Amino acid sequence: MTKLRGLVLAGLIGLLAVCAPPAQAVVFTPAAAAGQLAASAPVPVLLQPELRQAPPGPVLDPANTNEANTLKTRNKAIAAGVAAVLLLLVVWGRRVRSKKRKKRNDQAAGK
Numbered sequence: 001m002t003k004l005r006g007l008v009l010a011g012l013i014g015l016l017a018v019c020a021p022p023a024q025a026v027v028f029t030p031a032a033a034a035g036q037l038a039a040s041a042p043v044p045v046l047l048q049p050e051l052r053q054a055p056p057g058p059v060l061d062p063a064n065t066n067e068a069n070t071l072k073t074r075n076k077a078i079a080a081g082v083a084a085v086l087l088l089l090v091v092w093g094r095r096v097r098s099k100k101r102k103k104r105n106d107q108a109a110g111k
Helices: 002-019 031-039 062-109
Strands: none
Touching: none
């Protein structure tokens, strides 16, 4: 039932994405307001906003960058060491379990 619900939801979202009209900016002016605008003074043309360049980013100090890189490298080395220890624990535990299982099966078989 959960898979069916998920498929139906995905289908509806896909249908909406395919069939939904694209968003459009439409300016609506009522007929009465349009007549008043035509009779009054000409409407000024909107000017394009000036494009301004973003201010330059921060200036990085090479000494701070090297220090940050060494900290990042040390943190990665610590994480790799922890991952290796955990991997060794998993391998050791699986080996111990397989030996126990083999011993139990041998005892049950009468060997």
